[in-house]
Amino acid sequence: MNRALLVVAMIAAPVSVAAEPAFGWRAPLKCPGIDDVRARVERRLGGAIEGAVRGVEIEITRDGNHFVAQIDARALTVANDVRTLRSARCDELADAVAVVIARLASDVRAAEPKPHAAPPKQEAAFIADTRGPDETVRRDAVLEKAPPLRHTWGGGMRLLALSGIGALPRINLGGELAGYVRYKRHILELAVGRWVPQSARLDPGAPARVDVGLDVVTLRGGWGPEELPIRAWLSGELGSMSGEGMSVVDPRTESGRWVAVGGGFGVAWPMTEHARLVGTFELAIPLFRTTFMLQNGADLYQPAPAAARCALGLEFGWR
Incomplete structure (x- = not known):
């Protein structure tokens, strides 16, 4: 019996570990749902949201005749990054939130280190350089605009x-x-x-x-x-x-x-x-x-x- 329980626990353990959600969405009933907001973000990202956004918390509340969105992106940017947006319409506010999340995801992707490309193979052929020492041009030289010539x-x-x-x-x-x-x-x-x-x-x-x-x-x-x-x-x-x-x-x-x-x-x-x-x-x-x-x-x-x-x-x- 103990062996059976152990086997069940080992099988259930991987199932109980769920992936971290891309973002949390808490909003009044009149606002778009989380699936709608996810679709808006993916349209701006040009692809799936999985792997691009994680741990962002969004909460929308009413403030008089306006809706206020608080975007907590500290889990994504590893910084004290909390943003606040306001709008008279919740649908417009959802669009603005989607733009912010897509922008954060793009910034995180741009900051990731790029794999180094392999150096090109060097050809065995050589070309003789007939230029004199004063005519040699360095490829990394920076051309500067010559100052205007002044006349006395x-x-x-x-x-x-x-x-x-x-x-x-x-x-x-x-x-x-x-x-x-x-x-x-x-x-x-x-x-x-x-x-x-x-x-x-x-x-x-x-x-x-x-x-x-x-x-x-x-x-x-x-x-x-x-x-x-x-x-x-x-x-x-x-x-x-x-x-x-x-x-x-x-x-x-x-x-x-x-x-x-x-x-x-x-x-x-x-x-x-x-x-x-x-x-x-x-x-x-x-x-x-x-x-x-x-x-x-x-x-x-x-x-x-x-x-x-x-x-x-x-x-x-x-x-």
């Missing part, structure tokens, strides 16, 4: 359309042609500009007026590195203002000096190797302000204490 000198020309206020009446429009040289980070520039004459009237609507124009030569010096598109400078201007009387008793053309100092900054955005789109802003303060007046002493126009300009154009040359 640079130069070019620039053509700009100008817009501003302060020097002439109302909004000022003009053009400028400039040539520049660069030495390392320093720039020196000479420019000539002409502003379109603008009208200043003695009284609004009155026919008597003076048309004021400006021709100016500008010298600029400042900072403009080759490797950056930005520039900044100080400037000095010397020019001539002209005023032509219109609809007055004694029409005549008068002129006066324009002397100003200022500064500005600009951006030269590369379009090609030798062409750039240029935008600048500059402020000029006149040291002498010519006043245009009628014969009776009535003032017609005097420049503002400061003139502001912006410009847009093209530049050609070597930075």
Whole structure:
């Protein structure tokens, strides 16, 4: 009798040892069942769940109008990995749980050591290397991008359309042609500009007026590195203002000096190797302000204490 019991116990012992379940699922009745969730995980894994997931515990509870899922994956990741998900619908929450479990399984598979591939057989044939020692290329060498070549000198020309206020009446429009040289980070520039004459009237609507124009030569010096598109400078201007009387008793053309100092900054955005789109802003303060007046002493126009300009154009040359 004892022998019979022993035999029965030995036969039953293997049967009583069950494999560890892939995951535990505890959820309200309205939520998908464990078989449904298993199918969702396997669809995302692209295969059976056995062997990919083990020991994950999932518990879904209600929290007001939402469902809360707590995923305990510490048995799978051997870390304090407990995640919490929320959703208004339990079906959506089950989808999210399936995504998390599939992702955990993929991470565990990726972390498993890969079997080492056998080294390929070496062929008996040999090829002579005719390259010199300086031409030998190592297969494990890392190619690095060579730093851009910097030039000590640079130069070019620039053509700009100008817009501003302060020097002439109302909004000022003009053009400028400039040539520049660069030495390392320093720039020196000479420019000539002409502003379109603008009208200043003695009284609004009155026919008597003076048309004021400006021709100016500008010298600029400042900072403009080759490797950056930005520039900044100080400037000095010397020019001539002209005023032509219109609809007055004694029409005549008068002129006066324009002397100003200022500064500005600009951006030269590369379009090609030798062409750039240029935008600048500059402020000029006149040291002498010519006043245009009628014969009776009535003032017609005097420049503002400061003139502001912006410009847009093209530049050609070597930075």
